[in-house]
Amino acid sequence: MLRIAVVGATGAVGRECLALLDGGIVPVEQVVPVGSARSVGRDLGRELGLSLPLADLVTLDELDPRGLDVAVFSAGAEVSGREAEQLAAAGVLVVDNSSAFRMRPDVPLVVPQVNPAALDDRPACGLVANPNCSTIQLVRALHPVHELAGLRGVVVATYQAASGGGVRGLRELAEESRAVLDDPGAQGAPGGRFGQPLAFNLVPEIGLPDAHGLTHEERKLVREPRKILGLPDLRVSATAVRVPVFDCHSEAVHIALREPVTAEAVEEALAATPGLRVHRRSHSPAYPMPRTVFARREDRALVHVGRVRVEPEDDRALALWVVADNLWVGAALNALQIVELAAKNGWLG
Ligand SMILES: NC(=O)c1ccc[n+]([C@@H]2O[C@H](COP(=O)([O-])OP(=O)(O)OC[C@H]3O[C@@H](n4cnc5c(N)ncnc54)[C@H](OP(=O)(O)O)[C@@H]3O)[C@@H](O)[C@H]2O)c1
Incomplete structure (x- = not known):
């Protein structure tokens, strides 16, 4: 105890x-x-x-x-x-x-x-x-893929929810959304928790940019997976975007592999990994979404992976769509x- x-x-x-x-x-x-x-x-x-x-x-x-x-x-x-x-x-x-x-x-x-x-x-x-919340769901999806076929490089675009901005971020999104619905011409003003108005908008800057133009959130996505996966030379390129969704971060992940794979083999490897749920191509919809993941307690505890696909011209190029509750999993x-x-x-x- x-x-x-x-x-x-x-x-x-x-x-x-x-x-x-x-x-x-x-x-x-x-x-x-x-x-x-x-x-x-x-x-x-x-x-x-x-x-x-x-x-x-x-x-x-x-x-x-x-x-x-x-x-x-x-x-x-x-x-x-x-x-x-x-x-x-x-x-x-x-x-x-x-x-x-x-x-x-x-x-x-x-x-x-x-x-x-x-x-x-x-x-x-x-x-x-x-x-970091985005890192956790990313490495949980990457780890079984690395064991299957070896990672050479990762390109990730994140779609991050307002709850990543804490209690204040959630409140601001709710208030701004109501204001825009009441007055569709309302533009809002820069500032607040997300730097820009988030309701009905996308903000492609989470944290301050460095001299190379990478934001704080993107630097975390580049550096943290290397330390966790024990791959200090892993190439990671990230674009982090705040989206007007209350809960759950989503990620489009493009992976360059060392070995060729099939989508079926990747789905099997992911499905065999505890704590991951695969939304298979044979099911409809073949992808998780923030609202459905957040709706159920058991789903909030899992990392959800869908849209598993291998590029037709390159069987070492894999793409995944990954959704998880940033407040729980992240x-x-x-x-x-x-x-x-x-x-x-x-x-x-
Ligand atoms: N939100 C996410 O998805 C997420 C994910 C991963 C990591 N994190 C990290 O987790 C941390 C908290 O994030 P959050 O989203 O939960 O933020 P939040 O909703 O803004 O909550 C901040 C908390 O910090 C407390 N606090 C502030 N100053 C304090 C002080 N001097 N002594 C004690 N408590 C103090 C606040 O208490 P009062 O209410 O009393 O002021 C409040 O409970 C951040 O470092 C964030 O980067 C967040």
């Missing part, structure tokens, strides 16, 4: 962590919700209808590390960068959802279905990084599966 702190408990990811813990994903003795001073006094148990043993919400300053086994941080990179190492130094395993530590060589970047061996031993620094669920794996490996608590 674990004592777990959920830092950022009132946020889009934190609330899903609480819901998954309430569902019993790992056995808990107590869960301590942590938020900013703004949230002190909120009764999350009542708000979210939880029945798990939940302590009163505290701030990070008030959080007592004694007796705490794990802290799952989902409060942004600035908060993690400032607070997580101190907690880890006090003996608490920190599983961090932000980008603060992902590329640090001494911090394992873990997707339990892909590189579980990274958690064989407790990291000396006490930190484990949860990858964040809360992966973080808690890390906790589950650490507990199973016997070095937690």
Whole structure:
């Protein structure tokens, strides 16, 4: 039985962590919700209808590390960068959802279905990084394909939901959508959570661009899969786009392979992979979609792959369509599966 702190408990990811813990994903003795001073006094148990043993919400300053086994941080990179190492130094395993530590060589970047061996031993620094939401669903689809035919290069275009922008992103999309429906001429103004108006629009810039024009989100999609898959030279080219969808990220993935494949063999390899659901070409529709994936609890826990096709002129060129719930598969669920794996490996608590 674990004592777990959920830092950022009132946020889009934190609330899903609480819901998954309430569902019993790992056995808990107590869960301590942590938020900013703004949230002190909120009764999350009542708000979210939880029945798990939940302590009163505290701030990070008030959080007592004694007796705490794990802290799952989902409060942004600035908060993690400032607070997580101190907690880890006090003996608490920190599983961090932000980008603060992902590329640090001494911090394992873990997707339990892909590189579980990274958690064989407790990291000396006490930190484990949860990858970016788009990275997680990408590597979960790529891993079985790599084992089947070897990856040479990947080109990915993402279609990312508003929930990736947290509670504020979800609220803004709802408010903007209503405003445009009330007044179809309304243009909205630059700014807000997504930099540009998102309702009835597409925004092909997630995070700030670097000197090469790659955005922050695209840099994560290039670098993180290399570390997780153990392929430091893998060529990845990414275009990350925010779309006016509330939940679930989608990805069009084009893969250059070392060995020739057939679509049937790829479907079989994907279907044999735990946690993946293949939407086969023989079924209709032969693809997952954000709304249908989000509609069912069991589907929210899976990575969905469809539109499996091999180019007629090149049997080393594969294309996939991948959809997953960014709040579960891309964040809360992966973080808690890390906790589950650490507990199973016997070095937690
Ligand atoms: N959304 C996704 O799909 C997704 C996926 C993967 C990773 N992530 C990462 O997860 C983190 C959280 O994302 P989100 O989408 O859940 O954001 P969010 O909805 O904006 O929630 C942010 C949370 O951080 C808390 N917080 C802010 N300042 C704090 C402080 N000083 N001390 C304690 N808590 C503080 C907020 O608490 P108050 O309400 O009290 O202010 C809130 O609970 C980010 O690092 C994000 O990059 C998000």
